[in-house]
Structure formats: C-alpha cells, structure tokens
Amino acid sequence: MRLRTKTGAAHRFIVWAALVCVLLLAGCTQTFATNEFGRLTVVTSTTVLKDLTQAVAGDDVTVISVVPHDTDPHVYEPRPADARLVADADVVVANGANLEPWFTSLTQNASAQVVFIADARPWPVLFEEDGEPDPHMWMVPTLAAEYVAVIAETLADADPKNAAGYWQRAVAKQDVLYALDQELAQLFDVLPVERRILVTSHDAFRYFGAQYGFTVASLYGVSTETQPSARDVQQLVDLLRTQDIPTIFVESTIDTSVLERIAKDANVTIGAPLYGDALGPVGSPAQSYVAMMRHNAQAIVDGLRV
Numbered sequence: 001m002r003l004r005t006k007t008g009a010a011h012r013f014i015v016w017a018a019l020v021c022v023l024l025l026a027g028c029t030q031t032f033a034t035n036e037f038g039r040l041t042v043v044t045s046t047t048v049l050k051d052l053t054q055a056v057a058g059d060d061v062t063v064i065s066v067v068p069h070d071t072d073p074h075v076y077e078p079r080p081a082d083a084r085l086v087a088d089a090d091v092v093v094a095n096g097a098n099l100e101p102w103f104t105s106l107t108q109n110a111s112a113q114v115v116f117i118a119d120a121r122p123w124p125v126l127f128e129e130d131g132e133p134d135p136h137m138w139m140v141p142t143l144a145a146e147y148v149a150v151i152a153e154t155l156a157d158a159d160p161k162n163a164a165g166y167w168q169r170a171v172a173k174q175d176v177l178y179a180l181d182q183e184l185a186q187l188f189d190v191l192p193v194e195r196r197i198l199v200t201s202h203d204a205f206r207y208f209g210a211q212y213g214f215t216v217a218s219l220y221g222v223s224t225e226t227q228p229s230a231r232d233v234q235q236l237v238d239l240l241r242t243q244d245i246p247t248i249f250v251e252s253t254i255d256t257s258v259l260e261r262i263a264k265d266a267n268v269t270i271g272a273p274l275y276g277d278a279l280g281p282v283g284s285p286a287q288s289y290v291a292m293m294r295h296n297a298q299a300i301v302d303g304l305r306v
C-alpha cells in the first residue's frame, strides 16, 4: 500500500492553487513587504514539527519546540515555562491524535492561531489501537508533505502579508519530501519481502510499514504511556523465535533495557537506534526530518539485510 494517495495529489494541487492565488493577489495589491510589526513567533509541540514548520516559515521566523530533542512526547510533563511559550506565541502547531495529550491544556487560553495537524485533514489511513488513533503519520514523507500544506495554510492565515513566501517554501519542501519517498523506496529494494519485518520499541512505524511493505511489531504499542506487560514481552520473544528476524531496533526516546533483554533471550542483534518521535540534536544523524528518515532507512537496511 502506497500512502501517496488521492488525497496527497489533491492536497498538492491545493498548495499550488493557493500559491497562484496569493501571487495574483499580490500583483494587485503590492503587499509583499515584511510584516511591519515583526515576524511571527511559532511554537510547536515536537522537534519534528519544528523542523517542518521552520522549512515553511523561513529563517526569519522564530520556531521553538516545547518537547526537546531526544525526548518522548507521549509522556512529556510540561513546565510552567512551556505554558508561557505557548501563551506568547502567534502560531502554535501540534500533532494531535493523542501524540501529546498534555498539550491541549496549554493551548486552551492561548490567543495564537492553533492547529492540531491530525484534525486538519481526512488522513488516508488512520490506524487505531484500542480505539485510540495512531498519531505517527509524519513517518511517511508523502504524509509529511501534507503536514507542510497544513502548516502553510496556518501561517498564511496568521500572517497574510507573507503568505506567498510560506506557500513558495511549502511547495519546495514538498518536492524534497516526494523525492525522499522515492529514495527510501529504492533503498528498500534490496530487502526481500520476507525480510521486511520491523520490530521496534513502540508503534511509531505503522504508516511507514504500510508505505514501504514492512510488517511491524513493537513492545509498547502506539503510545509509551503504559509499560509493557509480561505477556507483551513473551509475545515478542515468541515472534522473534519463530520468524527469521536478525535485528530489532530501539528508539532514541525510549528506555532500551527491556528490548535489550528480549534481544538477548531471542538471540537477535540490536540495530542502530531509530528516531521517530523526536529529532536528535544538531550534529546527530537525525538533526532534521530528512536526515532522520535517511538514517532510519539505512539502519533498517543494514540490520535486516544480513
């Protein structure tokens, strides 16, 4: 199943149409000067959203993530300073779909333009677990391109004078993301179908698996809010013993001890850490969304190709 989809094509058209409309309007009104009141302050819930938002907003706009690098957004406990950040922002970008359930309370009294990206689109596949949506749509570059469209819409609404710049950068970023999708698909060509079993700390990779033909399994499920039970552990050990899975993967934001014990019990190796819910710091292999996706793909190929 490829998640490029009808909605992807339609939304891509919408981005272009919006850009053309804004350019036409600008031709009539000459309102392209930088906002005389200064540029926007934008706050995102996670570092992945910060990276995508910065690409659309441009370098002149300050974008701050509430959850730091290498930190789990599912169980993050906001500080008073985070509430002040959100209160002072012009635009707030969050994922929603229960990724960061604690974030809603920070936005309740905010005067900012607030968007929960999961609520802004009818997503082509919204996985669920026990009735809860799987929030990890950004793990597919063509769906991240939809994030970019939502972010551009939100910034353009909040700051119409600079809308053309937002839409132009959104189109450019979407081109990068569609090319990245092709690049990853080609990289995975070396893995036969029976080797495409991806075992990770938690279920951040279901949309990714659907896109690139992987069966996925994890220890924690879709959120890290509850600890895995003895039964969860045993099921994973049984899976590893009955399937030909050479390597399993820990994630940068989640405690590795249980998965390391499982790997030892089942006699499989642990691959290079994957990134999903948070980017790594500057200088790490996952310092941007594109770098993160390339790093993950190479780590998966290296681990499962043996």
Ligand SMILES: [Zn+2]
Pocket (backbone or CB within 6 Å): 074, 136, 202, 203, 204, 222, 223, 277
């Ligand atoms: Zn997650």
